[in-house]
Amino acid sequence: MAGYCQKILxxxxxxxxxxxxxxxxxxxxxxxxxxxxxxxxxxxEVDAGIDPFSADNKIIFAAGPLTGTSxxxxxxxxxxxxxxxxxxxxxxxxxxxxxxxxxxxxxxxxIVEGKSPRPCYILINDSDVQVKDAEKYxxxxxxxxxxxxxxxxxxxxxxILTIGPAGEKGALLASIxxxxxxxxxxxxVGAVMxxxxxxxxxxxGTGKCRPADKExxxxxxxxxxxxxxxxxVTAKGLPTYGTAVLVNVINEHGMYPTRNFQEGVFATADQxxxxxxxxxxxxxxxACYACPIACGRRSVVDGVEGEGPExxxxxxxxxxxxxxxxxxxxxxxxxxxxxxIDTISAGAxxxxxxxxxxKGLIKDDELDGxxxxxxxxxxxxxxxxxxxxxxxxxxxxxxxxxxxAKSYGAAELSMSVKKLEMPAYDPRGVQGHALNYATxxxxxxxxxxxxxxxxxxxxxxxLDRFATEGKATWVKAFQDLTAVIDSLGLCxxxxxxxxxxxxxxxxxxxxxxxxxxEQLLEAGDRIYNLERQFNLAAGISPDxxxxxxxxxxxxxxxxxxxxxxxxxxxxxxxxxxxxxxDEGGIPTQEKLAELGIG
Amino acid sequence: xxxxxxxxxxxxxRFKERRxxxxxxxxxxxxxxxxxxxxxxxxxxxxxxxSATPETKLHAGDVVSIFPAIGGG
Numbered sequence: 226m227a228g229y230c231q232k233i234l235x236x237x238x239x240x241x242x243x244x245x246x247x248x249x250x251x252x253x254x255x256x257x258x259x260x261x262x263x264x265x266x267x268x269x270e271v272d273a274g275i276d277p278f279s280a281d282n283k284i285i286f287a288a289g290p291l292t293g294t295s296x297x298x299x300x301x302x303x304x305x306x307x308x309x310x311x312x313x314x315x316x317x318x319x320x321x322x323x324x325x326x327x328x329x330x331x332x333x334x335x336i337v338e339g340k341s342p343r344p345c346y347i348l349i350n351d352s353d354v355q356v357k358d359a360e361k362y363x364x365x366x367x368x369x370x371x372x373x374x375x376x377x378x379x380x381x382x383x384x385i386l387t388i389g390p391a392g393e394k395g396a397l398l399a400s401i402x403x404x405x406x407x408x409x410x411x412x413x414v415g416a417v418m419x420x421x422x423x424x425x426x427x428x429x430g431t432g433k434c435r436p437a438d439k440e441x442x443x444x445x446x447x448x449x450x451x452x453x454x455x456x457x458v459t460a461k462g463l464p465t466y467g468t469a470v471l472v473n474v475i476n477e478h479g480m481y482p483t484r485n486f487q488e489g490v491f492a493t494a495d496q497x498x499x500x501x502x503x504x505x506x507x508x509x510x511x512a513c514y515a516c517p518i519a520c521g522r523r524s525v526v527d528g529v530e531g532e533g534p535e536x537x538x539x540x541x542x543x544x545x546x547x548x549x550x551x552x553x554x555x556x557x558x559x560x561x562x563x564x565x566i567d568t569i570s571a572g573a574x575x576x577x578x579x580x581x582x583x584k585g586l587i588k589d590d591e592l593d594g595x596x597x598x599x600x601x602x603x604x605x606x607x608x609x610x611x612x613x614x615x616x617x618x619x620x621x622x623x624x625x626x627x628x629x630a631k632s633y634g635a636a637e638l639s640m641s642v643k644k645l646e647m648p649a650y651d652p653r654g655v656q657g658h659a660l661n662y663a664t665x666x667x668x669x670x671x672x673x674x675x676x677x678x679x680x681x682x683x684x685x686x687x688l689d690r691f692a693t694e695g696k697a698t699w700v701k702a703f704q705d706l707t708a709v710i711d712s713l714g715l716c717x718x719x720x721x722x723x724x725x726x727x728x729x730x731x732x733x734x735x736x737x738x739x740x741x742x743e744q745l746l747e748a749g750d751r752i753y754n755l756e757r758q759f760n761l762a763a764g765i766s767p768d769x770x771x772x773x774x775x776x777x778x779x780x781x782x783x784x785x786x787x788x789x790x791x792x793x794x795x796x797x798x799x800x801x802x803x804x805x806x807d808e809g810g811i812p813t814q815e816k817l818a819e820l821g822i823g
Numbered sequence: 824x825x826x827x828x829x830x831x832x833x834x835x836x837r838f839k840e841r842r843x844x845x846x847x848x849x850x851x852x853x854x855x856x857x858x859x860x861x862x863x864x865x866x867x868x869x870x871x872x873x874s875a876t877p878e879t880k881l882h883a884g885d886v887v888s889i890f891p892a893i894g895g896g
Contacts, residue, residue, distance in 0.1 A: 683867065
């Protein structure tokens with residue numbers, strides 16, 4: 226079956242063995258690839274109750290059938306493992322070029338098992354695969370490691386995925402970075418890599434992903450490219466301002482979480498918006514593999530060029546911490562990228578620490594750095610560095626807001642779901658998105674079912690953001706479609722311009738399959754249920770399908786969302802029913818059998 | 824008097840924020856016309872933070888936010 230390389234690379238770091246296995250195509254078709262196939266293999270091979278830092282935990286790097294092809298945005302891969310932060314399934318997605326390079330080297334997935342006795346990296350040069358010593362990269366920043374490995378391997382065109390010092394030292398917020406600036410950011414996947422003493426994976430591939438039907442593929446891709454070019458969001462908004470264009474949109478709706486979700490409007494948001502970034506610090510746009518959108522931002526401050534900040538990062542470090550100094554936000558973002566920590570969780574954890582400090586729970590004598598005052602640009606920069614280096618009090622911050630707040634007897638001040646920090650949309654102002662946060666299989670995540678699209682942006686149609694009725698149907702549809710897109714190996718932003726039929730057309734043309742749109746969406750449903758089953762087996766019970774007390778009980782105090790709380794009590798029962806789960810949130814045997822995973 | 828806030832590309836050759844005289848019960852559509860913004864170009868229209876349409880009537884003291892079609896996340 227074209228699209229797939231039909232090969233899996235299995236590397237055991239305890240023994241140093243490297244094996245190539247055939248991909249079972251029936252399974253591949255059932256779970257598509259990427260997130261779906263990675264999760265299936267992971268849950269077949271790893272006990273859900275495993276300690277994420279055990280050598281028996283595995284980490285899977287999974288490309289999709291459209292990754293590395295000419296499909297627009299086909300550069301994405303997923304990192305699948307058990308999250309040390311949340312204890313849920315972790316499937317962390319990244320763009321750039323690494324995923325496509327893996328396919329060009331001839332592999333759909335890499336399964337990494339065991340634990341290396343010393344720091345190592347994996348070198349994949351087409352079919353030549355070696356586990357190499359990485360002692361000299363111990364403690365090195367992401368850019369130093371990336372440059373060093375290019376020089377050492379003499380593979381100028383290789384793509385490098387690496388962790389920073391944070392992942393090596395077990396920070397639960399650690400990310401995995403590729404091409405220096407692209408991040409598989411969430412769920413602490415970098416710490417799992419670090420626990421295996423795996424510093425980096427270098428990939429060079431010279432092959433090509435040939436489609437099953439060249440003409441049909443050309444046609445399907447042209448149709449998609451045309452829609453991306455004609456769509457105002459993908460052709461104008463994202464290229465001009467990047468994701469950061471959302472700062473003012475969300476703030477004007479009064480649901481821009483401010484000072485650790487204590488307020489919904491950040492008065493000086495415009496100073497730290499996409500418009501200000503474009504005007505003051507943008508150097509140029511950056512595009513990932515085969516991407517006609519190019520939403521990436523190359524920015525510069527203090528003479529240091531970096532990438533970003535993205536919308537979520539701008540929010541976490543500005544409004545959530547009460548900081549309106551753009552340069553400080555960029556500096557903090559650069560530290561996150563260099564040390565390898567998730568910008569959303571890092572900023573949100575500092576915001577939580579600021580509230581703990583304001584309430585007198587964190588005391589000055591504990592701090593070996595600047596006071597944690599809301600509004601302090603110095604604090605967000607220095608504490609990000611210390612968090613990345615796990616230095617002093619930074620080590621405590623690096624374990625995330627839930628563990629931090631709990632250690633002060635105030636777990637309710639962690640604005641997280643299933644211990645993963647919620648991103649930049651206050652669920653009190655957008656009810657469908659609230660339901661998505663509560664039911665996302667990896668915890669507080671916006672990109673498992675991006676309800677902001679219909680509830681705020683009016684895409685594909687405008688919904689009343691405060692209504693609860695009918696939202697469960699939308700959330701399920703968005704979650705299932707997202708699972709498909711993540712599994713195909715495409716960027717979620719394509720969904721602003723195209724729908725399920727276009728994804729199906731590309732998948733069929735490239736793989737030679739004849740799936741219907743319904744079958745493709747059913748695969749999304751199957752993947753979502755598979756993840757749910759893993760979480761249940763891991764002890765993540767349905768009573769964790771909830772939100773922080775603050776957003777359930779305390780109405781937003783001012784602005785356009787004033788008076789609203791997240792009405793989860795109305796939304797959840799409808800959602801469970803929509804999913805075919807029982808009243809307690811457990812998938813029924815009938816539902817699992819229908820999806821072929823019973 | 825109303826307050827008008829423009830965002831993203833709508834700021835080009837216009838303004839960021841301005842207080843303007845506008846007839847009581849005048850239509851948002853007419854404001855868009857004054858600003859030379861086509862109704863089909865406006866992706867998100869808000870009046871006092873609430874979702875609005877070109878047919879929405881404006882009143883003294885209203886805050887009108889106008890965005891082109893945008894997305895992100």
